[in-house]
Amino acid sequence: MKMTFRLDGATELKEQLDKLRASTAKAALQRAGLKALQPMADLARSLAPEKTGELAQSIAVGAQAKNDEVGRLAYRFVMGGGGTREQAVTAMRQARREEKGRRGAYYVDLYMGPRAGRSRDEVIKGIVQEFGSFRVEPHPYMRPAFEQDKDALMQRLSDEVRAEVAKAISRAAARAARRKT
Structure with missing residues (x-):
């Protein structure tokens, strides 16, 4: 799937991230991404077929x-x-x-979808639900969730990154001030 979007403020973001240790910056970006993805996961859960509810319950947001x-x-x-x-x-x-x-230094992997650790049959069922097969009509839940929420996701991500990086910088400054005294 190809998604094109415009990113403004990357230089300013990098300047802010450079004020932090790499591990702190990555953690802030990861927290922001996980928070921003959660509403999309909730939407995907609501669109997932409800035969047993297992598929909807397996949709998670995480980092790997x-x-x-x-x-x-x-x-x-x-x-x-x-x-x-x-x-x-x-x-x-x-x-x-x-x-x-x-x-x-600031690369973060995030995912949203049916979580790992499910049986092979459960994984296949989830794929067939999304795309269908020669016997079963598709009942997509992930793609519609993405299409409905992608613009809001980018706005949430922008807001969350800004907030998390600001909090991390302020915590780092407070730690530095405590060390000086």
């Missing part, structure tokens, strides 16, 4: 690290090539560091 796959591939490559476990672990860590460097 995406660089694990990069590390796993590097590990498998070394092990498949006859390397030792120690070499494979080193390659995995190096691949993850390189991926993190490409993404930048």
Whole structure:
């Protein structure tokens, strides 16, 4: 799915984020994103089919690290090539560091949808509900939620990022003032 939007204030945001430690900045962005996505998740839950309610209950908002796959591939490559476990672990860590460097200090992965940990059959049922199959008519719930809420999501995200970064800067300033006294 391709989504195009205009982002104003990125330079100012980066200046504000640079006032914080990278971990604090990432945490502020992650909190803002999770808060901004929650209404879209609620909308998706309300649009999900209600046969058993399991699909609606499984829709969640969360954060997850995406660089694990990069590390796993590097590990498998070394092990498949006859390397030792120690070499494979080193390659995995190096691949993850390189991926993190490409993404930048403030990169955050967020997701909204049916959460992981469900059985294979439950996952397939959710996909069939959204897209249909040759036997079942589609009953989309994620795409309509996105389409209905995408503009409001961007406004909420802007507001939440502004608020979370301001709070983080003020907490950091208060900590610095306490250390001086």
